Amino acid sequence: MSAAAGLDLASIPERIQSEVQRAIQRSIKGVEYIASSGPSLGSTPKDILHVRGTMNLYHYRPVSDEIYRVPILIVMATTNRGYILDLVPGQSFIEFLLKRGYDVYMLDWTAPRPEEKSLRMEDYVLDFIPDCVRHVQRDSGETDVTVIGYCFGGVLSLLYGSIFAGGPMKNLICFTTPVDFREMKLFQNFSDRRYFDVDRLIDSVGNVPPEMILSSFEMLRPASRAASQVALWENIWNDEYVKSYRMFDRWATDTLPLAGEYFRTITKDLMWDNKLYNGVMSVGGRPADISKITVPILHAVAEHDHIVPYDAAKPLIEKIGSTDKEEVMLKGGHVSLVAGANAVKRLWPKLDSWLGERSI
Amino acid sequence: MADKSNDPAAMWQNMIGEMEKGFNAFANQAMASPEVSKVVNQVGGISAGAQKQLGEFMEKYLVGMNLPSRAQMVAMAERLQSIEGQLNEIKALLHQVHHNSTAPDGGPPAAPKPPRTRRPPPAGGEQK
Numbered sequence: 001m002s003a004a005a006g007l008d009l010a011s012i013p014e015r016i017q018s019e020v021q022r023a024i025q026r027s028i029k030g031v032e033y034i035a036s037s038g039p040s041l042g043s044t045p046k047d048i049l050h051v052r053g054t055m056n057l058y059h060y061r062p063v064s065d066e067i068y069r070v071p072i073l074i075v076m077a078t079t080n081r082g083y084i085l086d087l088v089p090g091q092s093f094i095e096f097l098l099k100r101g102y103d104v105y106m107l108d109w110t111a112p113r114p115e116e117k118s119l120r121m122e123d124y125v126l127d128f129i130p131d132c133v134r135h136v137q138r139d140s141g142e143t144d145v146t147v148i149g150y151c152f153g154g155v156l157s158l159l160y161g162s163i164f165a166g167g168p169m170k171n172l173i174c175f176t177t178p179v180d181f182r183e184m185k186l187f188q189n190f191s192d193r194r195y196f197d198v199d200r201l202i203d204s205v206g207n208v209p210p211e212m213i214l215s216s217f218e219m220l221r222p223a224s225r226a227a228s229q230v231a232l233w234e235n236i237w238n239d240e241y242v243k244s245y246r247m248f249d250r251w252a253t254d255t256l257p258l259a260g261e262y263f264r265t266i267t268k269d270l271m272w273d274n275k276l277y278n279g280v281m282s283v284g285g286r287p288a289d290i291s292k293i294t295v296p297i298l299h300a301v302a303e304h305d306h307i308v309p310y311d312a313a314k315p316l317i318e319k320i321g322s323t324d325k326e327e328v329m330l331k332g333g334h335v336s337l338v339a340g341a342n343a344v345k346r347l348w349p350k351l352d353s354w355l356g357e358r359s360i
Numbered sequence: 361m362a363d364k365s366n367d368p369a370a371m372w373q374n375m376i377g378e379m380e381k382g383f384n385a386f387a388n389q390a391m392a393s394p395e396v397s398k399v400v401n402q403v404g405g406i407s408a409g410a411q412k413q414l415g416e417f418m419e420k421y422l423v424g425m426n427l428p429s430r431a432q433m434v435a436m437a438e439r440l441q442s443i444e445g446q447l448n449e450i451k452a453l454l455h456q457v458h459h460n461s462t463a464p465d466g467g468p469p470a471a472p473k474p475p476r477t478r479r480p481p482p483a484g485g486e487q488k
Contacts, residue, residue: 356480
């Protein structure tokens, strides 16, 4: 059968007309794209509860008449902004939680200032997180707190939970959280101790510049940015596609610098010595062994995560001390797991059904 | 409906998708080699050193031209950030004070927080 036989000849004029219309729309919308700003992100009403240096603690205003007893503290990854979890109405994880009756707080980060280059892992784990937990307890009037950590926010939550194993963390939810850093193959190679002089880098730049962090993420999929721009041009006539592209592109490029000393510890203790996986991690001289964590835990991992491959995240459930533990693998990548259409359909309802009964 | 295999637009999109996957896979394989790590880190190290030296040179040049240097601008931005932070603290305090002042002594605040009595819906039940 020839190729021409598969063509519906009658549809050709229709297709040509449609393509011409799209070409015109592309030109018009292309100009609009350049001239306009993207959608407003992170607009769920909230109050700033506490600000200290690079740390911001938000409280989102409840929208239900009745809320669960246990408040939630979300610990964001230190490389990225928290608005990925609060994109726009209908695509906001925060909005979803509020509507389902949770009391939500978020520990979000701003760029550390040059003088904050000396912030260490212990500042994050032994000071910032406990400080926020205390504020959440005071504001909510509850002792128990559910902690949700995204990506490296999950690592910080694990370190916090293992050091403060006696409470007040009541439940722990981790999204795509690495534990076995050997399995982050490309990051391992970028930070190969034979060639990567982390001391020299930190001593010369202070804080790790965001461009360096962004390019290390982009190097994991070097063709994807160009391909996504081609796809944007093809779909620029489609307002929904453009809106979604702008939201995710803005977030992905809005990378934060990392405090120098903190990065030094991540490189040496986690990337080089894999101390968390080996059970020998300590923070500020205090042992941080995840087998000490016994609270209920849900770990959500993505099937196609190129930043935290499944093999790096898998040992979390094996190694944690909890008996009430569950791993859920969902379709999608590192970001689409928590935000976007897939998350709305898959992760969020799963999380709600798991957490609801543990929040009373 | 036109056959997808003969649709030029679909073929083009498919081709782009395949090229992206192929290039990413090839690049990942290449970047997994120690040689790439060595080169990337050498270039990165040189660039960080050069950046530092250039920064120091520019600093001296701008002082000579009686212009604010980057460090001074950063310091100013820090002070602004600090002022913003303090304003936020004041705002939070005012919010708290207002919240308390509208409440009768020892009584519940004017805009009470919702009660923490919610329970999960029964299995198969509908969410409010």
